[in-house]
Amino acid sequence: MAKELRAGKKSQTVKKTAAKVVQLAAKKKMVRKAAAKKPRVITQDDGFIEAGTIQNAVLTTAEERGCRIVRFGSSCTLQEAAALRSALLAELDMRKPMLLDACAVAAVDTAGVQMLVDLAIECMERGLAFRWKGRSAVVEHAIGALGVGALLESPGSVDQFAGLV
Amino acid sequence: MSSMDLEQFHDIFFQESGEALDSMEQTLLALPAGQSDQDGINTIFRVAHSIKGGAATFGFTELTSFTHTVETLLDLARSGRVMITNAETDLLLCSVDVMRDLLAAASSKRTPDSARVAAMQAEFVNLIESCAGRKSVSAPVPEIVSTPAVNQPVALANASTSAGGAAGEWKIRIEPRAQMLRHGNDPLRIIEALRELGEVSVRVDAAALPPLADMDAGACYLKWTVQLKTAASREEIEQIFAWIDEDAVITIDAPVVAVPEQTSAQVAVAEAEPVAAPASPVVETKAPTSQPASASRETTTQAPSAESSSIRVSIEKLDELINTVGELVITQSMLSQFATGRGDHSSDDLKNGLSQLERQMRALQESVMRVRMLPISFVFNRFPRMVRDLGSRLGKQVDLKMTGEHTELDKTVLEKIGDPLVHLVRNSIDHGLESPDQRRAAGKSAVGTIHLNAYHKGGNITVEISDDGAGLNRERILAKARERGLIGVDEDPSDERVHNMIFQAGFSTAETVSDVSGRGVGMDVVRRNIAELGGNVQVFSTPGKGSMVRIRLPLTLAILDGQLVRVGEEVYVIPLVSIVETIQIHRDQLSSIAGQTELFRLRDEYIPIIRLYELFEIDADSTDLFCGLLTIVESDGRRVGILVDELLAQQQVVIKSLETNFRPLVGLSGATMLGDGHVALILDVPGLMSCFESGCGRRRPALSAA
Numbered sequence: 001m002a003k004e005l006r007a008g009k010k011s012q013t014v015k016k017t018a019a020k021v022v023q024l025a026a027k028k029k030m031v032r033k034a035a036a037k038k039p040r041v042i043t044q045d046d047g048f049i050e051a052g053t054i055q056n057a058v059l060t061t062a063e064e065r066g067c068r069i070v071r072f073g074s075s076c077t078l079q080e081a082a083a084l085r086s087a088l089l090a091e092l093d094m095r096k097p098m099l100l101d102a103c104a105v106a107a108v109d110t111a112g113v114q115m116l117v118d119l120a121i122e123c124m125e126r127g128l129a130f131r132w133k134g135r136s137a138v139v140e141h142a143i144g145a146l147g148v149g150a151l152l153e154s155p156g157s158v159d160q161f162a163g164l165v
Numbered sequence: 166m167s168s169m170d171l172e173q174f175h176d177i178f179f180q181e182s183g184e185a186l187d188s189m190e191q192t193l194l195a196l197p198a199g200q201s202d203q204d205g206i207n208t209i210f211r212v213a214h215s216i217k218g219g220a221a222t223f224g225f226t227e228l229t230s231f232t233h234t235v236e237t238l239l240d241l242a243r244s245g246r247v248m249i250t251n252a253e254t255d256l257l258l259c260s261v262d263v264m265r266d267l268l269a270a271a272s273s274k275r276t277p278d279s280a281r282v283a284a285m286q287a288e289f290v291n292l293i294e295s296c297a298g299r300k301s302v303s304a305p306v307p308e309i310v311s312t313p314a315v316n317q318p319v320a321l322a323n324a325s326t327s328a329g330g331a332a333g334e335w336k337i338r339i340e341p342r343a344q345m346l347r348h349g350n351d352p353l354r355i356i357e358a359l360r361e362l363g364e365v366s367v368r369v370d371a372a373a374l375p376p377l378a379d380m381d382a383g384a385c386y387l388k389w390t391v392q393l394k395t396a397a398s399r400e401e402i403e404q405i406f407a408w409i410d411e412d413a414v415i416t417i418d419a420p421v422v423a424v425p426e427q428t429s430a431q432v433a434v435a436e437a438e439p440v441a442a443p444a445s446p447v448v449e450t451k452a453p454t455s456q457p458a459s460a461s462r463e464t465t466t467q468a469p470s471a472e473s474s475s476i477r478v479s480i481e482k483l484d485e486l487i488n489t490v491g492e493l494v495i496t497q498s499m500l501s502q503f504a505t506g507r508g509d510h511s512s513d514d515l516k517n518g519l520s521q522l523e524r525q526m527r528a529l530q531e532s533v534m535r536v537r538m539l540p541i542s543f544v545f546n547r548f549p550r551m552v553r554d555l556g557s558r559l560g561k562q563v564d565l566k567m568t569g570e571h572t573e574l575d576k577t578v579l580e581k582i583g584d585p586l587v588h589l590v591r592n593s594i595d596h597g598l599e600s601p602d603q604r605r606a607a608g609k610s611a612v613g614t615i616h617l618n619a620y621h622k623g624g625n626i627t628v629e630i631s632d633d634g635a636g637l638n639r640e641r642i643l644a645k646a647r648e649r650g651l652i653g654v655d656e657d658p659s660d661e662r663v664h665n666m667i668f669q670a671g672f673s674t675a676e677t678v679s680d681v682s683g684r685g686v687g688m689d690v691v692r693r694n695i696a697e698l699g700g701n702v703q704v705f706s707t708p709g710k711g712s713m714v715r716i717r718l719p720l721t722l723a724i725l726d727g728q729l730v731r732v733g734e735e736v737y738v739i740p741l742v743s744i745v746e747t748i749q750i751h752r753d754q755l756s757s758i759a760g761q762t763e764l765f766r767l768r769d770e771y772i773p774i775i776r777l778y779e780l781f782e783i784d785a786d787s788t789d790l791f792c793g794l795l796t797i798v799e800s801d802g803r804r805v806g807i808l809v810d811e812l813l814a815q816q817q818v819v820i821k822s823l824e825t826n827f828r829p830l831v832g833l834s835g836a837t838m839l840g841d842g843h844v845a846l847i848l849d850v851p852g853l854m855s856c857f858e859s860g861c862g863r864r865r866p867a868l869s870a871a
Contacts, residue, residue: 078346081382089377110353111346114374114387122377145356147367147389 059087068094069133071101076112076139084112088119097129105136113142117151130154178219179272180475183265185212187546190261193254194549206249209257210239216264220271221400222407228267231282234289235260241293256288258550333420335393335402341385345412352413356391358405363395476576478536486532493525534575534721541619541628542570544583548590552615555594562601562612563594569619574626575721578698582628582718585691589630589714590615592688597634597712607709609633625700626720631713637706642666664704665802668692696800696851698722699742725820727837729813729845730796732777733784736845737809738818738837743850745797745804747812750790765795765806772797774806775857780832786810800851807848820847832856 058080060071068091076084091098102116116139123130131154135143143149189212196205217232235257241247249257263285270277337359339352359365370388380386393402399419406415500518545567556563574582598604598613605611618629639660646652646666666672670689695702700718719742727738754766763774774795778785787793787810795806818837823830823846834849 078383085377085380085382092377109346110351110385110387111383113353114385115382117371117387118374118377118380121371121374125376142353145353145360145367146387147369148371148387151369151371 058084059091061087061091063096067097067099069099069101071103072105074104075107076102076105076115077107077109078111081111081115084115088115092119092122092126092128095126095128097131098123099131099133101133102139103134103136105139108139108142110142110146113139113146113148116143117148120152175223175272178223179268182216182219182268185215186261186265186268188212190258190550191546193257193261194553196249196254202249203243206239206242210236210243213239218403218407222404223271225267225271227277227279227282228264228271231260231263231267231286234286234293235264238289238293247292253292256292259285260289333394335395335420336418337391337393337402338414338416338418339389339391340414340416341388342412342414343381343384345385345409347383348412350409350412352385352387352389355405355409356389359391359393359402362397362401362405363393365394366392368392476537476539482532482535486529486536489525489529489532493522493529496522496525530724534723535573537576537721537723538573539576539579540571540573541579541626542567543579544586545570545617545619547583547587548617551587551590552594555591559595560600561594561598563598564612564614566614566616567618568616572619572621572626574718575723577722578626578718578720581694581698582716585694585716586617586628586630588688588691590617593630593632593634593712593714597632597636599635603635607635621720622717625717628716628718629713630716631711633711636708636710636712637664637667637704639663639706639708645672660706664706667704668702699725699740723820724817725837725847726815727818727847728796728815729839730807730809731811731813732781732809733786735781735783736813736839736843737777738845738847739796739798739807740834740847740850741815743798743800745799747794747796750793750795752791755790763790767797767804767806770804772804772806773857774808775853776808778808780853780856798850798853800854803854805854805857807853818845818847 058073058075060073062069062071070088070091072084073080100116100119105112120130122128132152143152189209192205192208192212196202213232213236217229217236220226220228220232238247238253238257242249242253247253263282267277267282339355341350341352345352356365356367368390370390371386373388374380374386395402399417402417406413409415496518500515500522503515503518548567549565552563552565593615594613598615599607599609601611604613614633616629616631618631620627642663643652643658646663647654649669649672651666651669652658668688668691672688692702695716695718698718699722700716702717703715704712705715706712725738726741728741728744730737730739748767750765756764756766756771763776764771765774766772774790776785776788778788785793785808787808790808793808793810794812796809796812797804797806820835821837823833823835826836832849832853833846834852835847836844837847839845
């Protein structure tokens with residue numbers, strides 16, 4: 001009887017171990033997934049653009065004719081907000097006119113729109129010129145729904161952007 | 166959100182609604198009859214409103230409709246148009262039962278008792294019509310109270326009132342709190358949802374937006390004012406904010422249109438108050454699962470109606486657990502240094518480390534046990550309603566006193582002690598307390614008292630149920646016992662023995678049998694249930710002064726104080742609580758009945774002997790009775806001697822269920838792992854005795870699966 005019990009216990013232990021292995025494998029997979037999804041900031045200045053990784057970038061930047069060209073990535077949501085904020089702060093610190101391109105944005109939420117609004121206000125407060133190169137339909141819809149269109153308007157035409165837009 | 170998504174919240178809704186109903190019931194019981202208790206009525210109204218909102222969200226239409234009717238009556242009470250007297254309280258208490266049934270039906274996906282619901286709803290409609298002088302039950306008109314919106318977890322506020330359904334332009338202010346986005350509540354989706362109700366124009370307020378460097382990227386700083394042109398009702402609009410919970414302050418200003426059902430008084434109030442949020446008056450209408458549930462948690466007034474598979478644990482207990490685990494990790498790293506041989510360590514250090522580990526393991530064990538501990542108020546809270554109903558049915562005035570409600574005990578024990586306590590309280594009211602006339606004649610107050618008390622004592626919990634009634638009638642019990650042949654005609658047993666007779670199956674001294682008690686069924690079940698929990702029950706009584714039933718229960722069922730005994734190569738655990746004594750047998754103390762059952766004479770008593778090795782079909786060192794030891798165990802007032810080879814240590818053992826891990830076995834209550842990794846079986850003393858008495862324990866019984 002005791003033997004029978006021990007055998008039962010052993011088979012349970014084997015089952016538990018197998019379940020643990022499966023759990024661990026799933027956990028590792030999740031960690032890998034999370035690492036793959038981690039928002040990245042890619043700048044041309046670093047020579048860091050790579051095919052395949054650019055899709056995950058929250059922001060890609062380049063400089064042309066003294067203007068910073070800031071391209072927002074495919075996703076501009078709460079998940080990317082912190083990385084986006086750091087990248088935008090770095091751009092603001094360069095104190096150069098900015099050409100903002102949100103044409104590739106396929107997903108946006110209130111956190112993303114709020115970031116755009118704060119960037120626009122910050123540009124105006126710092127006296128930096130900015131202009132929109134374009135915005136995707138998704139971004140336009142969110143801006144309209146949240147009623148922030150007026151806050152994102154560029155303050156007048158700026159010569160620096162001639163030929164870039 | 167798809168229906169699949171919503172289904173995952175059903176359990177939470179059922180649990181919180183159950184707790185909210187418990188809170189509603191207790192508030193109803195505390196309402197002073199015939200007097201206005203605005204706070205109490207508001208609490209009850211909020212509960213009904215929350216349940217209605219949740220039920221509507223999840224599509225439980227019958228519950229929604231019924232709660233709406235209840236809410237209408239409560240709204241009339243809030244506005245002072247209905248006085249809550251005993252009749253209304255009774256009706257509302259019945260409505261609590263109906264709502265519980267509806268919740269249970271929804272939870273178990275069965276069809277509710279529609280006839281009962283309809284009958285109850287009709288009673289409410291009649292009462293509403295007679296009180297309000299109306300012919301139809303309309304949507305409840307929210308009362309305006311001056312509660313600042315900022316104080317509300319969710320404030321759905323308005324400045325004027327509307328019956329809803331009228332086309333107009335609603336003004337909705339959305340003031341997110343910092344955590345709103347992180348909690349998955351996106352204003353973008355909310356505004357899009359509002360857009361589906363009608364024409365929307367949005368104005369944003371970005372004044373709170375900080376500089377980018379100071380900004381918390383996950384916080385929401387923007388605020389919105391939405392003008393919504395729609396024919397939708399307030400409820401439809403509120404539905405959109407149902408999941409906001411504490412993440413935002415939502416202020417809804419209804420369109421100022423002609424509202425035929427508004428009373429002149431309410432219009433006057435609405436006009437008098439300026440439209441300015443958040444200082445504007447708000448309607449205390451909230452999203453489901455907000456205030457009532459949390460309020461009931463704070464006061465720990467909820468009582469689970471059935472065994473539940475989840476438990477709520479206080480942060481304090483979890484912190485304590487985490488702290489202990491942290492200390493264990495430090496000790497483990499200290500001990501692993503010995504294994505790697507690094508550093509200069511003496512054997513004393515190792516001993517210290519091990520004793521520290523032992524101490525921390527004990528602390529961890531206690532912390533984990535505390536996680537399962539719940540206050541006994543979970544059980545006690547069902548009694549005010551029961552006492553009230555039973556008292557009025559039996560024409561007795563009963564005052565229920567409860568002390569020690571915060572005494573904690575294991576959740577499993579707690580769930581199993583409920584029914585025995587119900588039996589005892591019912592008995593106290595029915596048999597213990599006299600009628601008001603009898604009490605007055607005996608020089609007592611017409612109001613009888615039932616006192617429920619709980620406290621910890623010596624590692625056990627003691628629950629006492631006492632009353633100031635007539636006490637047990639010794640003469641009547643003795644007469645009944647003699648009639649049933651339980652005692653001899655000339656025998657004069659002690660009070661204790663007489664009192665214990667009430668626990669005999671089928672023993673009742675009641676002259677009349679009612680549906681409350683008197684059939685002699687109950688007290689034997691009470692004692693058996695308590696014994697199954699490893700506890701015991703005592704009765705004390707003073708004629709004319711009252712009686713008291715004292716129940717002692719173990720704090721937990723997960724750990725057992727056991728005596729390890731060896732039989733051959735196997736080790737068994739005998740619960741310490743069952744052991745009377747252990748002795749060596751002398752020849753002159755032995756006798757047998759019909760050459761089969763061996764009896765041992767212990768002082769003036771003959772005790773049957775169970776040879777464990779025969780029962781379990783194993784090899785033992787001592788098959789001769791005089792070589793082994795006899796452990797005398799007791800259960801339910803009966804004693805047997807168990808023959809074992811050797812007594813080992815006494816220790817606390819963690820009980821592992823045989824039923825879950827193997828299969829149920831007669832005579833064994835569980836198993837445990839010993840320090841050396843061996844499995845030791847825990848003896849089930851009552852089970853062993855039953856097995857023995859049924860014949861299978863005599864000489865060569867076979868171990869049978871239950």
